[in-house]
Amino acid sequence: MKTLLTGGTVVSMDPSVGDLERGDVLIEDGVIAEVAERVEAPDAEVIDATDRIVMPGFVDNHRHTWQTAFRGIGADWTFPEWAVAMHGTVKPHYQPEDVYAGTLLGRLEALHSGVTTMLDWYHVAQTPEHEDAAVAALRDAPGRSIYCLGAGWGTPDPVDADIRRVRSGLSGDGLVTMALGLRGPAATGMDTVARELKLAAELDLRTSLHIEAGGTITELHQHGLLRDTTTFVHANGIGDEELRMLAGAGGWLSISPDVELKMGFGSPMTGRALAAGLRPTLSIDDVPSVGGDMFSTMRTAFAVQRGLDGGLRSRDLLEFATVDAAASCGLGDRTGSITPGKDADIVLLRADDLTVFPVTDPAATIVSAGHPGLVDTVLVAGRLVKRDGALVDVDLAALRTRLVASRDRIAAAAGIPLDGTWRPQPAAE
Template sequence: MTSYLLKGGIVATYTKDNEARAFKADVLVEKSVITQVGEGLTVPNSAEIIDCTNKWITPGFVDTHRHVWMTVMRASQCDWLLTEYLLKNSWSIQANITAEQVRIGQLAGCLEALHSGVTTILDHFHAANTPEHADASLDATLQSGARVIWSPSRMSPTTQYLPNLAFDTEAETYKWQMEKLREWGKNGGRLSEDGRVTLGLAYDIGDVGDAEAHKTVIDFARSIPVAVITAHVVKGPRILAYHERGLLGPDVVLSHCTELADHPDLDDEMWAAMKETGTAVASTPEDEMGMAHGNPVAFEAVERGVKCGLGADCLSINSGDIFTQMRFALQFHRARQHEHIHKNKLPPPAHNKFNSQDAFRLGTLGGAEALNLSHLIGTVEVGKKADLLIFDALSANLAGALDPFQGVVFHASNADIEIVLVNGEIVKRNGVLTKVPWGPVALNLRKEAEEIRRLWPVEKLEKLWVEYHGLKGGNLDWVE
């Protein structure tokens, strides 16, 4: 593996003392690790020198909740409510997706993440319909070069959605999924030789049915051990249900957690359960605000000392970068604070409570802490893995920005990232993906996406939605 000396850039990072710092320095990467940070470093004979004059060097972004494979489904989903998404996607398209469509969606989704500087992903893989689907997703993940906690979901595909949901393959699906979990976990959950890909478990059903049966699965997963156990939490007091069943813990990441904002009478008890058990929040503000999940709670978690990171969630709906999530999280929280001040006629504050540095932390070190990886990633420090981004600070977006934290959070896009390193390997250089050429992936992605649109045209999905909504007693006045 090649060594690199990143010469003369501005490093923007949090430190081990939880301080945001921007300073001029060289960064030496040897094999997969950052070995030196400082000015005037000596160049090892084997190192490639990368001139970082007028560049910013930052940690890679960390995504704590993403459905990677869903890049293959970018059609009409961006304007859907969560309820529409469940019927039109989860119970229909997703239940009938092919393994090859999963494969290309997964590969394209990982590459999109890398292109946008997202070097680490907690992948909630919820299309493990068959062993072939699961293997296709894992193979594509390994091929991509991304750092991924690959977390197949313990669930079976829907076999009927009208007039009622049915999961007729649950018994056989449970059997093969548990067998595969044993197979994937035989090396302690390490799925790649270099440790970039590790095993997690997505488990959304722990608050319903037989508590002992769920505990058996969770206990087995922890015995492997899987790196992370993750689940969706939107409405209703699911956090307390999980807590009562002993399913929370420092290895658990709960996505959204918008119920924390919507149930003030339970608020203190639920937050206490999160903090006491070390359970983390994965906040995805872009889709939480747009799909009726509820209000984002990222900065509430920060205020209460609960681990929290950001995520893009469904790549069929949302942008695949963390820039968007940092901006949404910060500006939403500010807006709510401003609203409270105006509504209650309170004295205006001198400054916003949270700033760009705080949002940057959520997208880097905060995410690493949520995934229990802060000893390896999330900052630019000696001994950490070399998951690094190099920004062109003279780009059209950034040339006028003096503060790199403000520049990254408010002005940057993936076009400004010249180089991405993961585990000391360059996967994007001069703005171009290098580990896996994008051209053939794009063509295959387009082909499979068009096939999905052919089988599931907008008109067919809308007809299903109208029928379902009517059966459930919904108001159809809005239907044209």
Template structure:
């Protein structure tokens, strides 16, 4: 995944310490080197997920049939506040381990359930226990970003727990409602003062729209460090503003296709030259691996291309979006979005050794191996992840995780599920899988910390 997208056959990757020493055929092997036989497999850079709500992993699959509105009802309006710090810890621990198991070596923890600093402490405790690379997206859906970013407790937390190391970075995670008063300005100013980027759900039907993009642009807060998650229901004007300011998008095609943020945005983003990364969003709904993300993105983008052509009476004879492009989005795209491209995202001498081996001699799907990009995007799955290195450390080998605390995660998650079921009551717990939609103006505004409501997505 270098700039030339070089594919090397019958070649070696030599890792010394935490770095890639060399890549090429017939490399000399230093004495004492541990050798991993990758024959019949594909060695690739670790994948990078730029938007995953790890704290919700403890509820894996619970919302399989939710719409986005039902997600808002459960987490934003009703039961999200029932999560204790230890429940955020449990979800983060399991979700972080799950990412490594699927060959995702860098994950943005879009942690918007941090009601208190104690919740944030627990979230970071979990991340530090897992030998992965993480970016902590600090957020709180229960309070205005202009409030929690101004809190002395938040500032103290950043000073104590956010060392800006290569293994744990920081973003501020909040959304912009489009309120003309632009109260989010104060939170952007804090991000600028701290020297960190902002990750924001933008272009989400019924929640965030073009007004938020315009306000960010007019006040000078659209920067190359800004990541726009989903970006699915924006106008040409908004896409042009993102492109002109060097922003990056995080596409969650499984999410956008299923729950209603808007049509998956890669087709529109490509048309405007906006750099793309991939993400899985949340395991409360979907799978937690980027193989699914690559397939869903290829499927939705190609569907749109065919659909647009058919509407004009044309036929697509050569597909625009190639498999190699989505593999790039799953690796280099994420690295560039997070400002980590000098460290990770490709297998090149000098970069950190975040390396994944796709190999499964027991699978009939792993041969013949003719097109490595197509194989990764359409054939491989998490069960085919043979070995994973993060910063030179083996965290998975021969299809089994190594010293990642899975038993501890199981116990923690069981306690969280028991707590939620007991707190909600069995009737509410069962009903929550298909929650009723309250008749309330809140549906025009899922953000309970503000009275502002934008009815632009609702016909009268």
């Protein structure tokens, strides 16, 4: 099967391909076959990309979709308030069907805004049925997804059997794969971290770990446990020497600028990471607190760093959200750029929309003025999952009804109001 995207402005994110003011992209059996100013393919299905920017899909390497039903409720919360609300108050009332609804709608939202690859950091650990519901939702959403299982999150309990069970159903190289969410030495002790890293290596799983304060990377380094397959999330409190340790190990850093600034983590680590030799990546984190699109995430990271030191170019932000994030997920050879031989994970943005017209510098326009309303068409591995501004073969009305019912049931069980008056109360230190 062949598909030809024709006449668009191509922002390939591949230096060897470059950008094309007017270009064609030929897709064969889900793989990018050719990128050129003109491609002759008379037997291909043609998608007219005139007045469209053709770019690789975004890669979000850290999002907690199980929280989707409570979108916006935490816009004014600090991090301690969020932790009490989501983990202490509502999470205990989640049933598997609630996990499924939130995960499915959250993944569809990401696709709708051009996120073709997403790592779903699951830490609503309850039962195997909850885990299976999350995996089922990711499979039912037509995106490239990584189920990052934070089994036993918040407890020191062994998770080996649980990880192996889920991994046995997510083998191979399909669109839904798996990673392991580490709990870290502060929660479990260094021996457990070492065991989990050994398990991840045995099962060929990449790992992800949330950290805030300094010391963790130093401790891991001293124990020989820094890996080039681990992505550290946030890390606002770590020092420059730890950043250099992470860079030396070939590790990765995921920055969630909107959450980090709003919840009091500190300034995003973008500039400091680059100075230490790291390629930072970008992620959304959670939608109870912030928006779920990569456009606003890039813009926040860009504005903050430019305000601090005048550094970064708009294209840097696009790299963080595409090629660099894909590499952090171990998918650099499959996605993240419009490169012949890679899977066709491609987004078409409206260049004739009045909010961006006229598009003089496509990359700068995407970062400075892009928004989800521009996302006209989305392909994942060559499959059309959004066309002419609408998701394909998705019954959104039924899914909306299901998610609202889930939210209302959980809120009633937890005894919390949904009128904007609820302010969680963290325990006094």
